[in-house]
Amino acid sequence: MTETQVPLPLSARLAAWRYAFLTTNPPEQGVVDQITRWLVVTRAGVLPMTLTSGLMAVLLAAIAPVSVDWLNVTLAVIGIVLAHLANNLMNDLADTQVGTDTESYPRALYAPHPILSGLVTKKQLIVGVLICQVIDLAIMLTLIARQDWWIAAFALGGLFLSWAYTAPPLRLKRIGLGELDVLITWGPLMVGGVYYAGTGSLPWQVIAAATVYALLPTSVLMGKHVDKLPYDKPSGTVTFPVLVGERAAKLVTQAMMIGFYVGVVALVALGALPWPTLLTLLAVPMLVKAVRQYSQPAPTSPPENYPVWPLWWAPIAFLHTRRAGGLLIAGLLGWAIWLAVSG
Numbered sequence: 001m002t003e004t005q006v007p008l009p010l011s012a013r014l015a016a017w018r019y020a021f022l023t024t025n026p027p028e029q030g031v032v033d034q035i036t037r038w039l040v041v042t043r044a045g046v047l048p049m050t051l052t053s054g055l056m057a058v059l060l061a062a063i064a065p066v067s068v069d070w071l072n073v074t075l076a077v078i079g080i081v082l083a084h085l086a087n088n089l090m091n092d093l094a095d096t097q098v099g100t101d102t103e104s105y106p107r108a109l110y111a112p113h114p115i116l117s118g119l120v121t122k123k124q125l126i127v128g129v130l131i132c133q134v135i136d137l138a139i140m141l142t143l144i145a146r147q148d149w150w151i152a153a154f155a156l157g158g159l160f161l162s163w164a165y166t167a168p169p170l171r172l173k174r175i176g177l178g179e180l181d182v183l184i185t186w187g188p189l190m191v192g193g194v195y196y197a198g199t200g201s202l203p204w205q206v207i208a209a210a211t212v213y214a215l216l217p218t219s220v221l222m223g224k225h226v227d228k229l230p231y232d233k234p235s236g237t238v239t240f241p242v243l244v245g246e247r248a249a250k251l252v253t254q255a256m257m258i259g260f261y262v263g264v265v266a267l268v269a270l271g272a273l274p275w276p277t278l279l280t281l282l283a284v285p286m287l288v289k290a291v292r293q294y295s296q297p298a299p300t301s302p303p304e305n306y307p308v309w310p311l312w313w314a315p316i317a318f319l320h321t322r323r324a325g326g327l328l329i330a331g332l333l334g335w336a337i338w339l340a341v342s343g
Helices: 010-023 034-041 044-063 070-097 122-146 150-166 178-199 204-227 229-235 240-244 246-269 275-294 313-342
Strands: none
Touching (some): 010 034, 034 044, 044 070, 044 204, 178 204, 204 229, 204 246, 240 246
16 A cells, blocks of 8 residues: 555645544545555544543533633643543554454554554554653653642553453453453543543542543444454464353443433433433434444444444444433533623
């Protein structure tokens, strides 16, 4: 896959970047520039889940009756985004080194594998990881100086879970704990860490709301692991769906998606979330569609112009997560604006 030699107009580059971001694949004409290359290599298309965690923490801090250090909050959000990018690169590096990622494994089928496809070298991948980690280290030290040492617990906890997900000797993904890893990371660690960085506190309401939101990113991983069942089970990669089987895993994924709405309604009733977050209920039609799809068998071949085959269940969960998470943020933002204007 070579870069286009003829300079492209800005509009074409923007279109290529958009396609790469939405699909984690290069556009039809290939990798047109370095930005397109790294959007594909880092799987930047999944960043909305992390941005939602960060924005959720920002808005929960904004509506709380506490003083907020907005520089700290901003640095923390940048930190979790970079940590997610580093995590994607580390996972690809570790899975390649231990032999999990091969040319016939889904990671190399639904999108170009950074190393196996020749998009980047192993050295370039390591450099990418180091750049992200060095910047995150600087952010962590700055936040420790501006807040306290508890920042290190969030940052190092996230780094540990990121490393342990695929890297030996723990390889949590292979022992049915990868899903729990994601639930903790995208919930209490990300949301809680950003909130704590800005306020120096962490009330139960934030932990509860973070955990409820984390059901959505975890449902995406569950879907992805269901997609990989035919590959993981023979290779000895014992994800949670491998442990319980496809039918039970799909039921658990459906329960997670439904549980998000139950959790939001319950937290509103308890006063842990403001009532405008009920805006998330506008995503219920997409939830119903997703649940119905999970009750049916996957197609035997990809639909026309479907860019991420053989993934099927993961994209369904991801699109639902993006819609529901976006509406949750919209509700929190609306309430924050109302408090600012009325107060």
